[in-house]
Amino acid sequence: MIKFDAVNKRFPNGTTAVHELSLTMPEGGITVLVGSSGCGKTTTLRMINRMVDPSSGTITLGGRNILEADAAELRRGVGYVIQQAGLFPHRTILDNIATVPLLLGHGRKRARARAAELLETVGLPADTAKRYPHQLSGGQQQRVGVARALAADPPVLLMDEPFGAVDPVVRAQLQDELLRLQQELNKTIVFVTHDIDEAVRLGDRIAVFRTGGHLVQCAPPAELLARPADDFVADFLGAERGLKLLSLSTLADLPRQPATTVRADEPAPAGRADWQLVVSAKGEPLGWLDPAAAPSGPAGDAPLLPVRPLRDTDSLLSALNESVASPAGLIARVDDTGVLTGVTAREAVHARAGDAHTAAVAAPLPATAPAGKGSA
Numbered sequence: 024m025i026k027f028d029a030v031n032k033r034f035p036n037g038t039t040a041v042h043e044l045s046l047t048m049p050e051g052g053i054t055v056l057v058g059s060s061g062c063g064k065t066t067t068l069r070m071i072n073r074m075v076d077p078s079s080g081t082i083t084l085g086g087r088n089i090l091e092a093d094a095a096e097l098r099r100g101v102g103y104v105i106q107q108a109g110l111f112p113h114r115t116i117l118d119n120i121a122t123v124p125l126l127l128g129h130g131r132k133r134a135r136a137r138a139a140e141l142l143e144t145v146g147l148p149a150d151t152a153k154r155y156p157h158q159l160s161g162g163q164q165q166r167v168g169v170a171r172a173l174a175a176d177p178p179v180l181l182m183d184e185p186f187g188a189v190d191p192v193v194r195a196q197l198q199d200e201l202l203r204l205q206q207e208l209n210k211t212i213v214f215v216t217h218d219i220d221e222a223v224r225l226g227d228r229i230a231v232f233r234t235g236g237h238l239v240q241c242a243p244p245a246e247l248l249a250r251p252a253d254d255f256v257a258d259f260l261g262a263e264r265g266l267k268l269l270s271l272s273t274l275a276d277l278p279r280q281p282a283t284t285v286r287a288d289e290p291a292p293a294g295r296a297d298w299q300l301v302v303s304a305k306g307e308p309l310g311w312l313d314p315a316a317a318p319s320g321p322a323g324d325a326p327l328l329p330v331r332p333l334r335d336t337d338s339l340l341s342a343l344n345e346s347v348a349s350p351a352g353l354i355a356r357v358d359d360t361g362v363l364t365g366v367t368a369r370e371a372v373h374a375r376a377g378d379a380h381t382a383a384v385a386a387p388l389p390a391t392a393p394a395g396k397g398s399a
């Protein structure tokens with residue numbers, strides 16, 4: 024656990040970067056720091072590994088005052104990942120990752136073996152080991168940055184806008200990878216971002232800062248979205264915060280009903296007024312058969328309207344989106360192998376979306392002191 028207690032940081036030029044910060048970052052959780060530019064997120068992060076020292080207040084890591092710890096020793100237990108990875112350009116990928124184990128006195132062979140293992144952990148092919156950073160895509164470089172930070176197996180990982188410079192598709196992949204890694208590694212992660220969607224996706228807790236280094240609210244994503252502390256937080260979360268809340272629930276317990284299906288290799292029945300889902304021989308949904316069309320021949324040869332099947336692990340937000348986009352007003356549900364398990368009507372999704380929102384707003388607040396006053 025990392026605990027900030029009444030921490031201030033004032034730079035010699037008079038700028039107050041962090042003001043009276045009291046915040047607890049739980050062990051094994053991802054705490055995300057968000058807020059507009061210049062509100063003190065990076066300074067807060069850098070105080071944890073003593074790249075910046077506070078002007079006043081205390082910071083403890085695992086119960087130990089970090090100002091009393093040896094800075095070099097402290098940093099060995101704290102991995103650091105920055106935007107654009109910050110790799111050494113003239114070293115191979117393997118040597119970039121092996122740098123820390125080498126510094127820790129591991130022999131070259133052991134350090135490289137550990138680096139090769141980490142390449143695999145972060146999902147990079149073994150043949151990237153011999154390449155140089157400029158021969159990798161931005162997303163791949165970012166993965167190397169994460170591997171390098173993990174090399175000494177630190178219990179704490181500080182990540183400063185690590186995915187800020189990659190395109191949205193790669194960014195989503197990197198976020199998924201981080202969540203997967205975190206399930207295995209269970210690190211205490213402090214993650215800085217400007218992007219509220221990224222914060223909601225990754226954070227166990229989200230701390231919202233405003234200019235002048237003030238912490239406004241720190242709460243789990245659902246609580247933050249359902250009950251922003253003030254207008255500043257509500258504005259920061261954006262007009263779609265109700266929809267964002269739906270991204271936190273899945274559609275697993277939404278009831279389903281049997282679908283009317285026709286196999287692609289069977290003749291499309293003529294004269295039916297309801298929507299039929301064309302499925303493969305294995306039972307995978309292929310598309311909706313338009314009731315207005317009068318197909319002849321196999322259903323699979325008819326012009327089909329698109330279907331985007333959802334799994335139980337998909338979010339209620341995806342279900343809502345699909346319920347609006349589906350020409351049939353039905354969402355098709357599949358199991359892990361992609362086989363159809365039934366359909367759910369648009370109305371059921373809308374009703375559940377409303378219920379989920381009401382429940383989040385009505386949920387009792389946890390018995391903790393408000394952010395910024397005592398431990399947040």
Ligand SMILES: Nc1ncnc2c1ncn2[C@@H]1O[C@H](COP(=O)(O)OP(=O)(O)OP(=O)(O)O)[C@@H](O)[C@H]1O
Pocket residue numbers: 034035036038039040058059060061062063064065066067217
């Ligand atoms: N070394 C420094 N000397 C003087 N002022 C500094 C220094 N480092 C940061 N600041 C100022 O402290 C404030 C907080 O900076 P910080 O980098 O922590 O913000 P941030 O929220 O991470 O911003 P961004 O999202 O733009 O990275 C800013 O006003 C910044 O200009």
